[in-house]
Amino acid sequence: MIDLIYLTVLLPLIGFAINGLLGPKIKNEKVIGVIGSGAVGISFLISLGIFFELLGKPAAERHFIVNLFQWIKVDYLNIPIGYQVDPLSILMALVVTGVGFVIHVYSIGYMHGDKGFWRFFAYLNLFIFAMMNLILADNFVLLFLGWEGVGLCSYLLIGFWYDRKFENSTTADAAKKAFVVNRIGDFGFLIGMFIIYLTFNSLRFEEVFAQVKLGGIPESTFNMIALFLFIGATGKSAQIPLYVWLPDAMAGPTPVSALIHAATMVTAGVYMVARTSVIYASAPTIMMVVAVVGLLTAIFAASIGLVQNDIKKVLAYSTVSQLGYMFLAMGVGAFTAGIFHVMTHAFFKALLFLAAGSVIHGMHEEQNIQKYGGLKKYMPVTYLTFLTGAIAISGIPPFSGFFSKDEILWYSYANAGFAFWLVGAITAMLTAFYMFRLYSLTFEGEGRFDHHHVHPHESPKVMTVPLIVLAILSVIGGFIGIPEIFSGSGGNQIKNWLDPVFKPANSLLAKHGAHSHFEEILLMAVSVAAAAGAIYFARFVYLKRKDIAESASLKFPGLYRLLFNKYLIDEAYDKAIISPIVKVSDGFLWKFTDVKIIDGLVNKTASLIESFASQIRKMQTGVAQFYAVIMVLGIVIAFFWIMASL
Amino acid sequence: MIPIEHYLFLSSFMFVTGVVGVITRRNAIVVFMSIELMLNSANLVFVTFSSYLGNVTGQLVVFFVMAVAAAEAAVGLAIIIAIFRNKLTVNLDEINILKW
Numbered sequence: 001m002i003d004l005i006y007l008t009v010l011l012p013l014i015g016f017a018i019n020g021l022l023g024p025k026i027k028n029e030k031v032i033g034v035i036g037s038g039a040v041g042i043s044f045l046i047s048l049g050i051f052f053e054l055l056g057k058p059a060a061e062r063h064f065i066v067n068l069f070q071w072i073k074v075d076y077l078n079i080p081i082g083y084q085v086d087p088l089s090i091l092m093a094l095v096v097t098g099v100g101f102v103i104h105v106y107s108i109g110y111m112h113g114d115k116g117f118w119r120f121f122a123y124l125n126l127f128i129f130a131m132m133n134l135i136l137a138d139n140f141v142l143l144f145l146g147w148e149g150v151g152l153c154s155y156l157l158i159g160f161w162y163d164r165k166f167e168n169s170t171t172a173d174a175a176k177k178a179f180v181v182n183r184i185g186d187f188g189f190l191i192g193m194f195i196i197y198l199t200f201n202s203l204r205f206e207e208v209f210a211q212v213k214l215g216g217i218p219e220s221t222f223n224m225i226a227l228f229l230f231i232g233a234t235g236k237s238a239q240i241p242l243y244v245w246l247p248d249a250m251a252g253p254t255p256v257s258a259l260i261h262a263a264t265m266v267t268a269g270v271y272m273v274a275r276t277s278v279i280y281a282s283a284p285t286i287m288m289v290v291a292v293v294g295l296l297t298a299i300f301a302a303s304i305g306l307v308q309n310d311i312k313k314v315l316a317y318s319t320v321s322q323l324g325y326m327f328l329a330m331g332v333g334a335f336t337a338g339i340f341h342v343m344t345h346a347f348f349k350a351l352l353f354l355a356a357g358s359v360i361h362g363m364h365e366e367q368n369i370q371k372y373g374g375l376k377k378y379m380p381v382t383y384l385t386f387l388t389g390a391i392a393i394s395g396i397p398p399f400s401g402f403f404s405k406d407e408i409l410w411y412s413y414a415n416a417g418f419a420f421w422l423v424g425a426i427t428a429m430l431t432a433f434y435m436f437r438l439y440s441l442t443f444e445g446e447g448r449f450d451h452h453h454v455h456p457h458e459s460p461k462v463m464t465v466p467l468i469v470l471a472i473l474s475v476i477g478g479f480i481g482i483p484e485i486f487s488g489s490g491g492n493q494i495k496n497w498l499d500p501v502f503k504p505a506n507s508l509l510a511k512h513g514a515h516s517h518f519e520e521i522l523l524m525a526v527s528v529a530a531a532a533g534a535i536y537f538a539r540f541v542y543l544k545r546k547d548i549a550e551s552a553s554l555k556f557p558g559l560y561r562l563l564f565n566k567y568l569i570d571e572a573y574d575k576a577i578i579s580p581i582v583k584v585s586d587g588f589l590w591k592f593t594d595v596k597i598i599d600g601l602v603n604k605t606a607s608l609i610e611s612f613a614s615q616i617r618k619m620q621t622g623v624a625q626f627y628a629v630i631m632v633l634g635i636v637i638a639f640f641w642i643m644a645s646l
Numbered sequence: 647m648i649p650i651e652h653y654l655f656l657s658s659f660m661f662v663t664g665v666v667g668v669i670t671r672r673n674a675i676v677v678f679m680s681i682e683l684m685l686n687s688a689n690l691v692f693v694t695f696s697s698y699l700g701n702v703t704g705q706l707v708v709f710f711v712m713a714v715a716a717a718e719a720a721v722g723l724a725i726i727i728a729i730f731r732n733k734l735t736v737n738l739d740e741i742n743i744l745k746w
Contacts (some may be wrong), residue, residue: 623742
């Protein structure tokens with residue numbers, strides 16, 4: 001079964017080829033949808049089979065490398081196409097293909113009637129192909145192939161409706177922004193890869209990590225590698241300072257936001273850090289940087305989410321914030337908790353996005369939550385599933401978000417200190433608040449839409465069934481990671497499962513002092529109470545006393561405007577980086593270097609030759625006898641020359 | 647026996663006459679005749695040395711030259727007639743459109 005791992009990568013590629021090449025000919029949406037979803041569905045089944053096969057083996061033997069063929073061989077550089085099957089990669093593969101399959105099915109309903117239906121499914125399958133490469137790769141170069149591949153698909157899908165307006169520009173501009181920002185990160189990733197090759201003479205995970213474990217390499221080298229890889233991760237996973245593309249990525253169709261910009265692609269950075277955990281564990285300074293960046297991103301994005309009015313924007317900032325949590329987990333050495341949060345977040349955030357898509361679908365493409373209200377009686381399934389997702393992300397037990405988030409908060413307290421926990425808990429509170437603001441404004445209260453023209457309706461079954469599936473996963477997904485204080489020693493399933501992968505890294509990390517169970521339960525209770533309080537407060541403010549929200553925004557107009565305009569970061573980037581680059585490109589590179597120097601050189605050469613030729617061409621008179629004179633002269637000169645040299 | 651220099655002087659005189667004729671005369675027919683004169687001066691040198699050295703190869707080459715000259719004369723005259731039909735002149739100064 002494990003040898004079949006290549007099929008999980010190949011099938012989506014075949015689906016992409018069929019839909020991409022024959023899509024316009026097939027036309028039938030059902031056929032295209034079944035091919036697209038089927039490819040991912042079968043991949044999921046194969047991954048599931050491999051998962052159970054791994055489960056049947058002893059923990060120490062759950063590591064396989066399936067080598068397919070030689071890809072690049074230059075001198076000592078040897079890059080195979082090889083897929084690595086271990087607890088981490090198979091868990092990610094299950095999440096990607098599983099959530100991916102559900103979202104594919106949902107898209108059949110959501111994209112119904114779109115003229116680019118086939119194109120959409122082709123791109124989605126290509127995305128799954130690239131993502132599977134990223135996850136399963138057994139070397140950095142193949143990982144990078146997937147890394148770039150998902151970036152490309154992200155670009156294609158953000159700009160999917162390339163002829164539509166998005167905010168002040170077009171979706172194509174949003175796509176370009178995402179691509180360029182990602183490129184900055186990828187540059188860092190490449191540099192990291194180069195340093196790895198210089199240091200270890202190999203790019204294969206196994207060989208590199210084995211050398212790391214042997215030791216003998218200065219910490220400064222590890223710091224460099226970890227830092228540059230992390231720059232790559234900040235680009236792909238939308239962390240400060242490169243998070244700006246993700247909110248704009250909402251220009252794409254909602255299933256894309258759910259799959260790529262919430263559940264899978266944006267967690268690639270977290271996955272990469274987890275995969276290279278040994279390197280990070282050898283660079284404690286950079287671990288701290290990761291933790292701080294993650295924490296800042298978490299609270300920063302959550303605060304922006306408080307006041308946004310676009311349903312997808314709120315979810316987008318929420319995603320950035322949750323990704324911050326994951327990096328916080330990575331930074332404090334809680335790799336398992338981070339990956340656990342990747343998984344639960346994939347469930348509930350995909351659910352929230354798909355439910356938001358269902359709402360947008362039912363409200364005739366309206367995305368402003370101020371124009372919703374009271375939708376629960378029109379779309380009961382969407383209402384219930386969205387509520388499930390909102391509770392899960394707020395961290396209310398026993399929903400999945402509680403377990404993963406609390407694990408992260410606990411480790412930030414235990415490994416990094418009280419300040420980390422406090423900021424994390426405040427973020428959790430903000431999260432609960434903006435989620436229930438969103439929920440209350442959308443589903444409860446009075447309808448604020450135009451009742452004569454807008455008739456909200458529930459979405460078709462093909463869309464609601466995926467919602468229900470994800471809702472169930474959001475509820476029960478956390479039970480695989482019940483903290484050991486409740487489940488007893490060795491009771492945390494996901495920890496046991498991932499332990500072999502993170503063992504080398506954990507053994508390198510400094511041991512922290514033991515903490516009592518009382519502390520853990522106390523902190524847990526505080527964060528749950530804070531989240532519950534925030535939920536109650538949000539419902540109170542937005543359902544009963546709307547005047548409080550209004551007076552608050554009037555009382556602190558500066559703060560409100562700052563949050564509403566997203567701390568003016570986009571504008572600052574525009575002023576500080578983009579417009580100088582545009583100015584230099586326009587004034588210096590284009591109008592001076594290109595026009596004056598390059599074009600000038602070429603044109604000057606041509607005109608010089610022309611003026612010279614216009615003089616000497618007069619010699620060509622057209623009179624044959626003149627040529628004869630020249631010939632005779634030539635012969636005479638040649639004659640005398642020969643005579644003289646004799 | 648006439649010394650070889652006499653033949654060579656005569657031949658050189660004929661050749662230079664031909665060159666001057668080609669360069670200075672306007673009429674295409676006369677230029678043509680001057681070219682024939684140059685060819686024949688070369689023939690004369692061939693024959694001279696053939697006889698002087700007792701080697702028949704020179705005379706053989708002369709036959710070739712005469713055959714080629716005849717062919718060339720036929721083609722050349724045909725061209726001159728064609729030009730005359732078009733431009734009503736055989737004056738070389740006026741046939742000068744092939745230029746910059």
